[in-house]
Amino acid sequence: MNKIVLRIIVIIIIAVGIVALGITYRIATIKKQQKAYVMVGFPKGQAAGIQKELEYISTEHDYIDRGYAYLKDGRIKEAMEQFNTVLSKGKKTSALDFARRGLVDAYEKSRDYKTAADLLDKIIATFVISKGDMWRTAEDERLLYLRYAANGDYDLAAEHAKKALEADAQIHNRPQGANPQYYERLNHIKTAKDYILGFKKQ
Numbered sequence: 001m002n003k004i005v006l007r008i009i010v011i012i013i014i015a016v017g018i019v020a021l022g023i024t025y026r027i028a029t030i031k032k033q034q035k036a037y038v039m040v041g042f043p044k045g046q047a048a049g050i051q052k053e054l055e056y057i058s059t060e061h062d063y064i065d066r067g068y069a070y071l072k073d074g075r076i077k078e079a080m081e082q083f084n085t086v087l088s089k090g091k092k093t094s095a096l097d098f099a100r101r102g103l104v105d106a107y108e109k110s111r112d113y114k115t116a117a118d119l120l121d122k123i124i125a126t127f128v129i130s131k132g133d134m135w136r137t138a139e140d141e142r143l144l145y146l147r148y149a150a151n152g153d154y155d156l157a158a159e160h161a162k163k164a165l166e167a168d169a170q171i172h173n174r175p176q177g178a179n180p181q182y183y184e185r186l187n188h189i190k191t192a193k194d195y196i197l198g199f200k201k202q
Helices: 002-021 044-072 076-089 095-109 113-124 134-150 154-169 180-201
Strands: 024-030 033-039
Touching (some): 044 076, 095 180
16 A cells, blocks of 8 residues: 555656656657657747757758768769758758768769869868868868869879878777778779779770
């Protein structure tokens, strides 16, 4: 009997705590994937607005995740469509930067180095950190190798791709010493160089 009373008291305390904190809980199903949002201490109307924003941001990142999945499979056109879908909405969220970077990667993979460089240049122009800062050096070097690759200077492109990799490896908590994407880019530029040189010999 005492256990039943104790359980009832615990349930009442939890229920009162939830009401007192004004917790709003709702499960939003986005593209067959359940995502839960918990907002504490917001008025009902404000919580609904914040929840709507969270759902919007989540949907944007779904596009970006699909875009990178397509890139990994070599489906560049489909990847660009996903990134452009986010950009076409034009709503200012963190997803815009991810979508722009995704497009840079997509154009680079399609060997449209000029467009990739132009897009990356616009991204770098928004940086608040100064040139030479360790958090920026890898991006500056990447821009250089894209510019050289666009001009067909593959030796210099490979040199700066290597510098970009080395600079990225200096950033703390990078997996395997550097972001794996930088190894991929260095190998890609070397492959492009070999392809061009092989074509010239024919």
